[in-house]
Amino acid sequence: MKFVDESRIRVDAGSGGPGHVSFRREKYVPFGGPDGGDGGHGGSVYAIADSGLNTLADMRFHRRFRAKDGENGGKANRTGGAGEDIEIPMPLGTIIHDDETDEYLGEITPTTPRVLLAKGGARGLGNARFKSSINRAPRQSTPGYAGESRQLRLELAVMADxxxxxxxxxxxxxxxxxxxxxxxxxxxxxxxxxxxxxxxxxxxxxxxxxxxxxxxxxxxxxxxxxxxxxxxxxxxxxxxxxxxxxxxxxxxxxxxxxxxxxxxxxxxxxxxxxxxxxxxxxxxxxxxxxxxxxxxxxxxxxxxxxxxxxxxxxxxxxxxxxxxxxxxxxxxxxxxxxxxxxxxxxxxxxxxxxx
The missing domain is CATH 3.40.50.300 (P-loop containing nucleotide triphosphate hydrolases)
Structure with a gap:
């Protein structure tokens, strides 16, 4: 495999799922009230150490990584499923910077084998969250928030004594x-x-x-x-x-x-x-x-x-x-x-x- 010690990739965290608006409707329950559930959190993107790798060659062919979005909230106070995180294997010694801001995000080492690259978006809130003594039938909810997106610069420094x-x-x-x-x-x-x-x-x-x-x-x-x-x-x-x-x-x-x-x-x-x-x-x-x-x-x-x-x-x-x-x-x-x-x-x- 060709040795590659520099690469640029794009990572996109998942967006949070929107909250749901619904009301309990059952026989003999005339005042059921709001029961819209929250959405799920968006998935995050992580870099993890892989001792079997010694080059960034894989990043030449797979340059974009996107985590799953959170699912929508549901009725009956059902919370949407969280988006699945994704983990990108990288060799020990990989130094990670935000390519646009030059922010240092971390380095893959034996003591820090997992680094957060992009955080998933927060979930939206369902209308059940907004009920109160003066607002018995809220029809409001919040959308899910967008996850982080980054253009990253990876540099490999071989770990040696x-x-x-x-x-x-x-x-x-x-x-x-x-x-x-x-x-x-x-x-x-x-x-x-x-x-x-x-x-x-x-x-x-x-x-x-x-x-x-x-x-x-x-x-x-x-x-x-x-x-x-x-x-x-x-x-x-x-x-x-x-x-x-x-x-x-x-x-x-x-x-x-x-x-x-x-x-x-x-x-x-x-x-x-x-x-x-x-x-x-x-x-x-x-x-x-x-x-x-x-x-x-x-x-x-x-x-x-x-x-x-x-x-x-x-x-x-x-x-x-x-x-x-x-x-x-x-x-x-x-x-x-x-x-x-x-x-x-x-x-x-x-x-x-x-x-």
């Missing part, structure tokens, strides 16, 4: 294929990766993380050059970035690759520019061990780099086990810190006072 960033042909796809079961396209020319490709990296039988590869970045990517700018948002949900650096660059120096990617991340967003990032020097198999270490050390010294760095060969698998375990340990430590912080915040929240 680790993102790969680097220039074209840095070896990102080869690394993903070597560390996971993913099989991205690999070739000896730039931009072989045309869309984000996630993969699950299993460090141990019960320890794993999700890593995503995006198309290679080039200078000016944040402003629209190349392909990577369109997919940079897929790195925004990651906890850690691995920047692949070619130890045998065709043009420019080893350190210059790091600067180029860092500049593009910062220009795209300050948050992404400040994301934890490790340097991963790739293609060590093309040099002897001492030369690869010397090239990596020179780049680290030139950049004044203080973060973690690794030397690997994605093609031969050299250094990948060490890298995978280091990433897994870091992610587990980060998750433990976040869980402890959440627990502390919950304990610090004062209990509601008893009335």
């Amino acid at each position: 680790v993102g790969l960033a680097g220039l074209p042909n840095a070896g990102k796809s080869t690394l993903l294929a070597s560390m996971s079961a993913a099989r991205p396209k690999i070739a000896d020319y730039p931009f072989t990766t045309l869309y984000p490709q996630p993969g699950v990296v299993a460090v141990d039988p019960l320890r794993s993380f999700v890593m995503v590869d995006i198309p290679g970045l080039i200078a000016g990517a944040a402003d629209g050059a190349g392909l990577g700018h369109r997919f940079l948002r897929h790195l925004s949900r990651t906890r850690l970035l691995l920047q692949l650096v070619d130890l045998m660059p065709v043009e420019g120096g080893v350190a210059e690759q790091v600067r180029t990617i860092a500049d593009e991340l910062e220009q795209y967003s300050e948050t992404l520019g400040n994301r934890p990032r490790w340097l991963v020097f790739n293609k060590a198999d093309l040099l002897d061990a001492d030369a690869a270490q010397a090239a990596a050390d020179a780049a680290v010294a030139e950049l004044g780099w203080e973060g973690p760095s690794f030397i690997i060969s994605a093609a031969t698998g050299g250094g990948l086990e060490k890298l995978g375990r280091a990433v897994m340990d870091w992610l587990e430590a980060r998750r433990a810190e976040e869980a402890a912080a959440a627990q502390d915040a919950q304990e610090d929240t004062p209990a509601p006072e008893a009335e």
Whole structure:
């Protein structure tokens, strides 16, 4: 299936059913009074998480969704049936905006698997609602109210723990294929990766993380050059970035690759520019061990780099086990810190006072 990470759809909630006007007419009940029932509420439109989806491709063919209207009220105080809600399956990481007002409606995540897109219209009231001591025979009712209608913009940001960033042909796809079961396209020319490709990296039988590869970045990517700018948002949900650096660059120096990617991340967003990032020097198999270490050390010294760095060969698998375990340990430590912080915040929240 073709990968699609942007789409526009129209959603229409159902209208509420109108109230009914009628009077009780039975033998031996001369003053039956009004008995018109209310209409039914209109159906609403929801987005729900579907873990089996990883693209918005279905939205290319089905672009309009409409919930059912509420039914009319009836006599004998019968309330009309409510319109049936509809639920639109979407992949985790889908960000939803109103395309006309740019209002943020929500995001499909494991903690928010259901988002209201359009609320159904309120029901109309039957004439039984309007009887009073001074109005014994009301002939008024209210119509159902229209449901919400929205033109929506959907953007998919792949949910992953680790993102790969680097220039074209840095070896990102080869690394993903070597560390996971993913099989991205690999070739000896730039931009072989045309869309984000996630993969699950299993460090141990019960320890794993999700890593995503995006198309290679080039200078000016944040402003629209190349392909990577369109997919940079897929790195925004990651906890850690691995920047692949070619130890045998065709043009420019080893350190210059790091600067180029860092500049593009910062220009795209300050948050992404400040994301934890490790340097991963790739293609060590093309040099002897001492030369690869010397090239990596020179780049680290030139950049004044203080973060973690690794030397690997994605093609031969050299250094990948060490890298995978280091990433897994870091992610587990980060998750433990976040869980402890959440627990502390919950304990610090004062209990509601008893009335």
